[in-house]
Amino acid sequence: MSILEVKQLTKVFGPDPKRALSLLNQGWSKEKILKEHKLTVGVNQTNFTIEQGEIFVIMGLSGSGKSTLVRLLNRLIEPTAGAVLFNGMDVLRMNPEQLRQFRRKNIGMVFQKFGLFPHRTVLQNAEYGLEIQGVDKKTRTELAMNALKLVGLNGWESSRPDQLSGGMQQRVGLARVLANDPDILLMDEAFSALDPLIRKDMQHELLQLQAKMKKTIVFITHDLDEALRIGDRIALMKDGAIVQIGTPEEILIQPANKYVERFVEDVDLSKVLTAAHVMRKPETITLERGPRVALQLMRDSGVSSLYVMDKGMKLLGVVTAEDAAQAIKELKPLEAVMQVDVPTILPGTLLNELFDMMSTTKLPVSVVDEQGILKGIVIKGAVLSALAGNAIPEAGEVV
């Protein structure tokens, strides 16, 4: 279900900004409006929908309008035109009191430079949102302590923000929002001020937290790797407009235009694509069929091996044509001749973690889920083709 729906959202900076709207409708460019009317188009008629529980990344270079766009969502910057529907309610039509309540209960924000209050302790920072809502001291301390624990800061509650490292400060920023328990988290370049290694840790932790909390997160970044790593969907911005919205794979594999293509051309696909993206549908046989059926199936489909499964689709092993022929000769069941030490991986495994395994095994690598159910197989040719940037064939799944 969509939690936030953005329609034609536009921000023009300058005196009497509404003038620019009709010009934009007539298709004037941002440059022309700036040159002839001295108005800066910050965000240009953006449309998107954010689903409940997803991490929606807005990505773009500096000056692309992404930080402005995120501030339009909670009206830290007043939009010029358009609509922001939160569960169907237009944020732009809220009066000051309604807007305050919306910010208090529904939408929280984490800032690039943390935005912590230097005169307050870590705990007092985490309590701030509840404090201004008039929550009593005991309850808000309890909630704030829980939030601090969640981000791994227990023991630091009486420190001042400037006594903490950057990574820890941003944890306080995160705890301050989480203590409020809003529906939506806006994260404006939340990890951009951190060292690369700490940034990665924080990304990882955010994903872990998200798995527990299932918040809706709008994450702003200029870092493509970050966007690909944490985004369920990515909106790519240029000159205040959204150029493409899609899953990380869609952005990489089907760039909407030259700009996106150039943006993503340096991406190491092996760090993005997973086994699930390149796996094919395997030829399978269930265990109680005999070796003769197996041999016949191989002949029919022109393959030299079959994956053996039980009735519950659990992978048991692989049987090759030679194994099957031997079983017929020696009157053995399939069980006795199949190879059981098949290399397996989970569907989420990244391709770059797969290279080692593929170089040491002759058999294709099998993709199985946590329950041992066979999902597909990965052959070398498919991996190479995907890394070369070719469109990926329909990801095969065992039916």
Added chain:
Amino acid sequence: MSLPKLPLGEWIESLEDWLTGNLRPLFDTIKAIIGAMVGSLEFVLTAVPTLLLIVLITALAYWIGRWKIALFAFIGLLLIDNLGFWSQSMQSLALVLTASILSIVIGVPIGIACARNNAVRNTVTPILDFMQTMPAFVYLLPAVSFFSLGVVPGVIASIIFAIPPTIRLTNLGIRQVPEELVEAADAFGSTPGQKLFKLQLPIAMPSIMAGINQTIMLSLSMVVISSMIGAQGVGAYVYRAVTQAKTGIGFEAGIAIVIMAILLDRLTQNVFKKK
């Protein structure tokens, strides 16, 4: 070609007359309030035995600052007493404290208003420039005609001269609160009052205190000028010494003012550093 001279002076005088004639009750009220403030402060400061007050101020200096300031307070205040300026100094102190307290009570809210609204700031700033550069003697005259001779016009003149730093530095301190912190306070749904009291004022406090410190110093520098319109105190001795060319008494009274100035400065500076 010569244009006739603008009758600016006459306008000002007729304005003064009109104000004196029509706002008499207002001026009387202000005079009563300020007179009572100075009077009660003076009463308290002189009712306490001199030595006890010296010990109390020394203890305060030790508590706020360090032993050096405490030592200076003890010796300095004893010297004032020894020179025979104790009660006059307390009269001046009562004037300075009254002017300072009123400057803070009036100045900080005006500074806040300036920080919130550019139109207010653009109106107030030139008025402050005017107040600070217009020679103080000039506004002593209307102060006297509104409030007659005595300590009250002295307090008023001190406030006019001393209030600008408090207003300016309150405005500046609040405007210098980092944008991201203000955004954070807004993003959490703070009311304007919550934002002011929980974020802006605490962060602007060092700047506001610097302004208050300046205000106290400036109002102390007004004690001599105030004595010209009949305010009692140590300033009157300086003024008299100047008019009678008595260098010795002038210096003695001057030193009493310097000691008070240094003490007030160190104490107010350390009040906010302590935290």
